[in-house]
Amino acid sequence: MSNIPADLRYAASHEWSRLEADGTITVGITDHAQDLLGDVVFVELPEVGRTVTAGEECAVVESVKAASDIYAPVSGEVIAFNEALGDTPELVNSEPYAGAWFFKIKPTDSSELDKLMDAEAYGASI
Amino acid sequence: MGSRTPLYDQHVAAGAKMVDFGGWDMPLHYGSQIEEHHQVRQDVGMFDVSHMTVVDVTGTEAKGYLQYLLANDVSRLTLAGKALYTAMLNEQGGVIDDLIVYLMQGGYRLVVNAATREKDLAWMHAQAEEFAVTLTERSDLAMLAVQGPRAREVAASVVSDTRGALINDIKPFQGLADGDWFIARTGYTGEDGLEIILPADQIADLWDALLAAGCKPCGLGARDTLRLEAGLNLYGSDMDESVSPLAANMAWTIAWEPGEREFIGREALEAQRDAGDQPKLVGLVLSERAVLRGHQKVIVEGIGEGEITSGSFSPTLGVSIALARVPRATGDHAKVEIRGKQLPVRVIKPGFVRNGKPLFD
Numbered sequence: 145m146s147n148i149p150a151d152l153r154y155a156a157s158h159e160w161s162r163l164e165a166d167g168t169i170t171v172g173i174t175d176h177a178q179d180l181l182g183d184v185v186f187v188e189l190p191e192v193g194r195t196v197t198a199g200e201e202c203a204v205v206e207s208v209k210a211a212s213d214i215y216a217p218v219s220g221e222v223i224a225f226n227e228a229l230g231d232t233p234e235l236v237n238s239e240p241y242a243g244a245w246f247f248k249i250k251p252t253d254s255s256e257l258d259k260l261m262d263a264e265a266y267g268a269s270i
Numbered sequence: 271m272g273s274r275t276p277l278y279d280q281h282v283a284a285g286a287k288m289v290d291f292g293g294w295d296m297p298l299h300y301g302s303q304i305e306e307h308h309q310v311r312q313d314v315g316m317f318d319v320s321h322m323t324v325v326d327v328t329g330t331e332a333k334g335y336l337q338y339l340l341a342n343d344v345s346r347l348t349l350a351g352k353a354l355y356t357a358m359l360n361e362q363g364g365v366i367d368d369l370i371v372y373l374m375q376g377g378y379r380l381v382v383n384a385a386t387r388e389k390d391l392a393w394m395h396a397q398a399e400e401f402a403v404t405l406t407e408r409s410d411l412a413m414l415a416v417q418g419p420r421a422r423e424v425a426a427s428v429v430s431d432t433r434g435a436l437i438n439d440i441k442p443f444q445g446l447a448d449g450d451w452f453i454a455r456t457g458y459t460g461e462d463g464l465e466i467i468l469p470a471d472q473i474a475d476l477w478d479a480l481l482a483a484g485c486k487p488c489g490l491g492a493r494d495t496l497r498l499e500a501g502l503n504l505y506g507s508d509m510d511e512s513v514s515p516l517a518a519n520m521a522w523t524i525a526w527e528p529g530e531r532e533f534i535g536r537e538a539l540e541a542q543r544d545a546g547d548q549p550k551l552v553g554l555v556l557s558e559r560a561v562l563r564g565h566q567k568v569i570v571e572g573i574g575e576g577e578i579t580s581g582s583f584s585p586t587l588g589v590s591i592a593l594a595r596v597p598r599a600t601g602d603h604a605k606v607e608i609r610g611k612q613l614p615v616r617v618i619k620p621g622f623v624r625n626g627k628p629l630f631d
Binding site: 182183185186188204206208209210211234237 | 298299302303304491495559560561563582583585609
């Protein structure tokens, strides 16, 4: 069974989003997604300062099996990406919700988060 | 539900992620494909290959039949126990399948691919009509590949003394019978190792004994990255019925001599050889952080284009590698188109890793 933390929001394309105390949103991919992909070997992340729109392709995960696009769950500006994934992409498999966060967005409208699924809805969708 | 090998319960017990492979329920991996890959390069792993088809060819004209059926020449097998890698071609010189032939006491044993079983058997039976031969599909047998630098040591430790002695003495690319077991020093990984063909009702015991001796189960995922690093073709990806062995790095498996030996596809191959216009299968190495995949376009400046036939990440080298079919005049550099970008790749002979070591600088 996949691990689906109750405090996160989820996109149908398997990204999770976490609203931080400072109003920024941290994004990664779910346990279910990493399980489907198999061993992750490279992650291509967006540059800091890039403006993204909800649903826009902004990162790529390459696993032994396939390349998979990652979509911005909300609109805003990318304010950080996870440099650790450069050297240790396998974190995506071992710690999908912790060490393997992908990037942080300063959202233009944090209410966009409400359009994403809660844990229960995401669990029912997979 | 697909067909199940006699090791299905062992796979499930070992935590396998099962997938469909040519109609068979097979293990893709048991947790991490990359760890299984390293296990085989550095120690010892085992693969259930019971889905592969074993066909015994017997009868007074078995040799003549196989000399006609196959592009390599079974008369090269002079002693019982020798093995030969060969293509089985159609009249147009396209590859129907690639297979291994072993010379046994009283006949030959062929091991062909699982996904091509039905068309192979139909073709083999059709060609057999003119010959005094009997083809016997051995679905009573199962097959386990034990691969890695410690494969023979570990395998020898869990079998009878006579089989252990056989495993210690067997030469590369040799296959020998011991009772109802057939043990070959062959494989699909680029490492030392064995392929053991045995009665289906005995394979679970062998699996359990190897597991207890430290041999780790490995799935089809690791099998694919290991064979790709070794530069070994995968039927259906790197060649098929529309591809000549000359365009699939298999020219070395064609026995042109003796010139009077008629074999299916010979005429077409001779014309291709004389024309010298077949593309070639090469290895590609990408140093950028991306992964080469099957069907990506290869661009060779000033010469033309080709296509990746199989590609993946190489766990041993830490970069992406591929096999690609490109124009014959291709030199040592090309570009591959990945998600709209053209990335430079090195072009080398197929074969990236052998016995744990890189094959190129």
